[in-house]
Amino acid sequence: MSLVARVLETGGISTVTYTNARDIAASAGNPRQIFLNYPLGNPAGRPHDPDNQRDVLRAGLKLLEESDKPGSVVNPFARDAWITVYRIQSPTLALTERVLGSCLEFFLLGLSGNLAFFLSQTFIR
Amino acid sequence: MEYIRYIDKTHEYYRSLGYEKTYNYAYNEDIPFTPLKKPLSESRVALVTTASFVLLDEAGNPREAPRMLGTNELEVFTVPSDWPAERILSTSEDHDRYQTDMQDVNAFFPTTRMQEFLNQGVLGMLSRNYYRTLPNYSQRKTTETDGPEILRQCLEDNVDVALLTPV
Numbered sequence: 001m002s003l004v005a006r007v008l009e010t011g012g013i014s015t016v017t018y019t020n021a022r023d024i025a026a027s028a029g030n031p032r033q034i035f036l037n038y039p040l041g042n043p044a045g046r047p048h049d050p051d052n053q054r055d056v057l058r059a060g061l062k063l064l065e066e067s068d069k070p071g072s073v074v075n076p077f078a079r080d081a082w083i084t085v086y087r088i089q090s091p092t093l094a095l096t097e098r099v100l101g102s103c104l105e106f107f108l109l110g111l112s113g114n115l116a117f118f119l120s121q122t123f124i125r
Numbered sequence: 126m127e128y129i130r131y132i133d134k135t136h137e138y139y140r141s142l143g144y145e146k147t148y149n150y151a152y153n154e155d156i157p158f159t160p161l162k163k164p165l166s167e168s169r170v171a172l173v174t175t176a177s178f179v180l181l182d183e184a185g186n187p188r189e190a191p192r193m194l195g196t197n198e199l200e201v202f203t204v205p206s207d208w209p210a211e212r213i214l215s216t217s218e219d220h221d222r223y224q225t226d227m228q229d230v231n232a233f234f235p236t237t238r239m240q241e242f243l244n245q246g247v248l249g250m251l252s253r254n255y256y257r258t259l260p261n262y263s264q265r266k267t268t269e270t271d272g273p274e275i276l277r278q279c280l281e282d283n284v285d286v287a288l289l290t291p292v
Contacts, residue, residue, distance in 0.1 A: 001175050001291030002151065003264060007272030008173075008287050009157040013279055017289040021131045025291075029153030037128050043290040047229035050238070057238050060288060061165055061247065070156035 002028035009070075016060040018043040026073060033073045034060045038082050046082070151264050161286070164249075168285040171252035172206070173275060175260045176233045176292045180204065181212040191216035195261030201274045203254035210237045233292050252284045260291075 002025045005015040009031045019025045020043055022035040036043060036056060045053035059076035136147040161168070179187040192200075193216065204213070213234065215227035231237050236255065242248045256278065258271045279287060 001173070001260075001289050003267045004173060004258065004272045004275055005287075005289055006153070006157050007268060007276050008279065009159045011276040011280060012159050013276070013284055013287050014159045014161050015287045015289055017291065019291060021291075022128055023130050023132050024150060027132060027153075028151035029156045031156055031158050035128075041227075041292045042232045043292060044231060044233055044235040044238070047226040047232040050231070053231050053235055053238050054241070057235055057242065057288075058247075061242075064161050064165065064286060068160065070158035 001025075002030040005031055014064055016064050018056065018060055022073065022075075026071075029071070031070050032060075032063050032067050034063060035073055035075045036077060037075065037080060148262070163285065165286065166246055167249040169250040169252055169283055170239070170248045171279055171282070171284045171287045172234065172236065172239060172255040172290070173287050174234050174255070174257050174290045174292065176215065176230075176257065176290065177259070178213050178215045178230065178234070178257070180208060181214055183212075185212075187214065192259060195259040195263070195266065197263070197266065199270055199274055200259045200261075201271055201278070202257040203278070204236075204257060206236070206251040206253060206255050207240070208236065210234075233290055235288075235290070239288075252279065252282050254278070254282065 002017060005017050006029060008015050014032075016032040016034060017025055017030050018034045018036065019030075020036055020038050020040045022033070022037075025033050025035075034056065036045070038046065045056040055076065059074060063072065063074050132150050139147045177191060177193050179189055179191050182188055210230050213230045213236070215230060215233075226232070234255075239248065239251060243251055256275050258267070258275065261267055261271070
């Protein structure tokens with residue numbers, strides 16, 4: 001996407017790129033970058049948080065108005081800790097879900113087996 | 126500030142799979158730059174994304190088949206800028222579903238927010254169309270084919286400013 005930004009700037013269109021991967025955009029030589037330290041896939045803000053999304057959009061417009069040199073990177077929410085949550089909790093959540101899922105499956109299999117046995121015993125008599 | 130170094134991570138990953146050659150990320154020293162020509166309240170603004178989504182018709186059926194990864198063909202898709210967010214369906218399965226939520230397209234394609242800013246007069250005009258292109262391993266294709274096509278359509282539509290949201 002930074003490569004598209006470069007083509008547009010060369011053609012006379014001002015751009016700002018909202019990113020979650022700061023290093024990739026910077027390496028490509030992005031003209032203006034609003035970096036959100038959020039998981040990939042959320043370059044325009046947090047899902048279901050319109051206020052945050054408005055702040056993000058506004059930060060990019062401000063950068064457009066104020067930047068006078070190429071390659072600036074602004075992180076408007078430097079203290080936003082979403083990425084920390086992402087890095088610590090995500091694998092744990094995945095593991096927890098897998099373990100719970102297996103337990104539930106085991107329980108249901110056992111339950112259906114018992115039920116079948118119970119029914120067969122009841123109706124055979 | 127701490128943030129994830131995706132370039133290092135992918136290099137590590139490629140190496141762990143036994144590849145000696147890692148993906149060559151775009152690297153440029155020179156950076157093109159066009160200063161803002163007029164106030165945003167007088168500018169015509171476009172949105173460009175790499176998000177994978179399809180537009181739904183009024184009955185809620187996809188108007189096209191989802192396409193996820195880039196090919197060698199020209200791949201620039203347009204979305205009318207007044208297309209309602211409720212009729213955009215994300216088809217990406219690449220993201221961490223524990224952390225993010227593909228239901229709210231405004232988290233990666235802020236079309237509702239742009240409409241609001243237009244109504245408040247923050248933005249002068251919206252472009253006729255927004256643009257979507259697919260992420261492609263070929264940097265040459267993006268630089269020589271898809272990028273110039275987006276530029277051509279933007280210039281034809283008198284776009285002053287483009288907001289970009291890679292996913």
